[in-house]
Amino acid sequence: MAETYDVVIIGGGPGGYNCAIRAGQLGLKVACIEMRGTLGGTCLNVGCIPSKALLHASHLFSAAQNEFASLGIKTGKVELDLTQMMAQKSDAVDGLTKGIEFLFKKNKVDYVKGKGKILSKGKVEVTDADGKKQVLETKNIVIATGSEPATLPGIEIDEERVVSNTGALSLKAVPKKLVLIGAGVIGLEMGSVWARLGSEVTVVEYLDRILPPADAEVAKEAERAFKKQGLSFKLGTKVTGIEKTKTKLKVAVEPAKGGAGETLDADIVIVAIGRKPYTEGLGLENVGGKTDKRGVIEVTDHFKVADGVWAVGDCIPGPMLAHKAEDDGTAVAELIAGKAGHVNYDLVPSVVYTSPEIAWVGKNEEELKAAGIDYKKGKFPFMANSRARTNHETVGFVKILAEKGTDRILGAHMIGVGVGEMIAEVCVAMEFGAASEDIARTSHAHPTLSEAIRQAAMGVEGWTMQM
Ligand code: FAD
Ligand code: NAI
Numbered sequence: 001m002a003e004t005y006d007v008v009i010i011g012g013g014p015g016g017y018n019c020a021i022r023a024g025q026l027g028l029k030v031a032c033i034e035m036r037g038t039l040g041g042t043c044l045n046v047g048c049i050p051s052k053a054l055l056h057a058s059h060l061f062s063a064a065q066n067e068f069a070s071l072g073i074k075t076g077k078v079e080l081d082l083t084q085m086m087a088q089k090s091d092a093v094d095g096l097t098k099g100i101e102f103l104f105k106k107n108k109v110d111y112v113k114g115k116g117k118i119l120s121k122g123k124v125e126v127t128d129a130d131g132k133k134q135v136l137e138t139k140n141i142v143i144a145t146g147s148e149p150a151t152l153p154g155i156e157i158d159e160e161r162v163v164s165n166t167g168a169l170s171l172k173a174v175p176k177k178l179v180l181i182g183a184g185v186i187g188l189e190m191g192s193v194w195a196r197l198g199s200e201v202t203v204v205e206y207l208d209r210i211l212p213p214a215d216a217e218v219a220k221e222a223e224r225a226f227k228k229q230g231l232s233f234k235l236g237t238k239v240t241g242i243e244k245t246k247t248k249l250k251v252a253v254e255p256a257k258g259g260a261g262e263t264l265d266a267d268i269v270i271v272a273i274g275r276k277p278y279t280e281g282l283g284l285e286n287v288g289g290k291t292d293k294r295g296v297i298e299v300t301d302h303f304k305v306a307d308g309v310w311a312v313g314d315c316i317p318g319p320m321l322a323h324k325a326e327d328d329g330t331a332v333a334e335l336i337a338g339k340a341g342h343v344n345y346d347l348v349p350s351v352v353y354t355s356p357e358i359a360w361v362g363k364n365e366e367e368l369k370a371a372g373i374d375y376k377k378g379k380f381p382f383m384a385n386s387r388a389r390t391n392h393e394t395v396g397f398v399k400i401l402a403e404k405g406t407d408r409i410l411g412a413h414m415i416g417v418g419v420g421e422m423i424a425e426v427c428v429a430m431e432f433g434a435a436s437e438d439i440a441r442t443s444h445a446h447p448t449l450s451e452a453i454r455q456a457a458m459g460v461e462g463w464t465m466q467m
Helices: 014-025 041-046 048-066 082-106 185-196 216-228 322-336 365-371 386-390 419-431 436-440 451-460
Strands: 004-010 030-034 109-113 115-120 123-127 133-143 147-149 177-181 200-204 232-234 237-244 249-255 262-266 268-271 275-277 304-306 309-311 350-352 357-362 375-381 397-403 409-416
Touching: 004 014, 004 115, 004 322, 014 030, 014 041, 014 082, 014 109, 014 322, 030 133, 041 048, 041 082, 041 322, 048 082, 048 185, 082 109, 115 133, 133 322, 177 185, 177 262, 185 200, 185 216, 185 268, 185 350, 200 237, 200 262, 216 232, 216 357, 216 365, 216 397, 216 409, 249 268, 309 322, 350 419, 357 419, 365 375, 365 409, 375 451, 386 451, 397 419, 397 436, 397 451, 409 419, 409 451, 419 436, 419 451, 436 451
Parallel strands: 004 030, 004 133, 030 109, 133 309, 177 200, 177 268, 200 232
Antiparallel strands: 115 123, 123 133, 147 275, 237 249, 249 262, 304 309, 350 357, 357 409, 375 397, 397 409
16 A cells, blocks of 8 residues: 655755655655765756856866966966866765765655656556656645756757766866857856866857846946956857857857858857756646646746645746755745745845855846836945955945835946845845845944845945945
8 A cells, every 4th residue: 555645756956855755744644756876966966056166166266377477476377177076066966965865864754766647636656767656645745957058949958068067067177168049147258167178258148248146237247357357258140050060169140130141169068048947757647737838837926736736946927046946945845834934035136156245136227227117336345445445456346226215226236356244134135125224224343245235225325435
């Protein structure tokens, strides 16, 4: 007789594993099905974690070459050991994925290896790597199947020379010439890694700006900073094809609005034009589940697909971010346990882990203008922040937007060293409904980079200390 679970989760990424662990903590009987062979999903295996391991190591490599001498540190010749750099990346991934297995055991979550398919309400079939099938019976099914890279028609990803984010994280040698398609988050993070390690990087972007969801002023400052680091951008440009010769790739590009084309030579092309939900072979139709034309699973505002069927993370609407997936998963476990689970999508922060980092939360200026909301703005440059000056890391600024009249903070947009950590202060403030004056009157330690947030908040009222 098959066991009956309270919850069976399909997918062991940040959405799925957080849902599983929280459900276990709440005393529910839980199974989590994962087909990859390791837990952690895209984020831990081929996303957030390996990319940050390479960003960190390549940043130090570049600093040792270009910055240490000016700080009075003599290094001798700095050399790259790419094999070791990749090995430390894999160590970080292994440690964290095994950590989730440990947390599953600790919270009595059954880890079922294989591909899950919904047969009907309450029934999920699992097929393991040898083709052996079993059926799990459950009161609730949670879909947490995540996403996969979007592809360009006519361009075949071979993960050797034309690669997605997965191949981009495991190149065997530093390409001499690297072309990235897409100046979004992956394009900028991966472009930074390989440029720091010595590649000549060209980023081809369809739109006439980089990083579309970011505040335009931040994106402009970022473009300037990346150009100084040697990245070159072809904006308003589309790729029409890639010809593979024995030794080279010939990337055909032309203006997005039409016009004369040109060919870019490349050793490697990284395709990073966004991601799409992964629902292949899931059996969504067996419970009446629907997707929109982009393949995003339709859910109610509290994650319901159908009675007893829920969905979380990258496969449902909202930003495709690990912490958003985590929050979705936690909320669904709590809803299933009869508690109040809710996620405030307006306050999910975004961070791009380049150098300088880019971070934002809430609405940007373009969105406020489009919505006809009257706002005040305070902006403070790191050039005027004493810690940034001391560290010789003065690129960027903090901008705070607050509602005219109420002074309630509506958004914060930052570019500079360390802003990926600093954004959390504004998230907490906004979650508590803070006014910009609340931050302006809160003591911030001196000398810290976070004083720039306080000064930007003071700037909303016009009493910043800027020189
Ligand atoms: P996923 O992490 O994709 O997990 C879904 C899992 O389900 C996968 O392991 C898959 O194998 C499994 N699965 C799918 N179908 C089935 C099935 N039928 N049966 C069994 N298992 C199945 N986000 C951030 O917040 N910060 C970052 O720094 C960041 N960096 C990134 C860098 C890169 C290069 C990429 C590609 C993404 C990055 N992201 C980052 C995004 C982040 O990885 C995703 O938002 C997050 O992983 C989504 O979590 P998820 O649980 O919804 O899906
Ligand atoms: P993205 O959506 O961030 O950027 C894609 C870019 O490609 C956009 O600028 C878009 O205009 C451009 N584009 C689309 N089609 C194009 C075409 N045909 N030719 C040229 N340019 C084209 O997607 P990306 O970078 O692939 O990342 C996917 C997702 O993964 C991100 O949106 C994010 O959710 C997540 N991610 C998050 C990270 C983080 O939080 N630090 C890091 C990496 C990824």
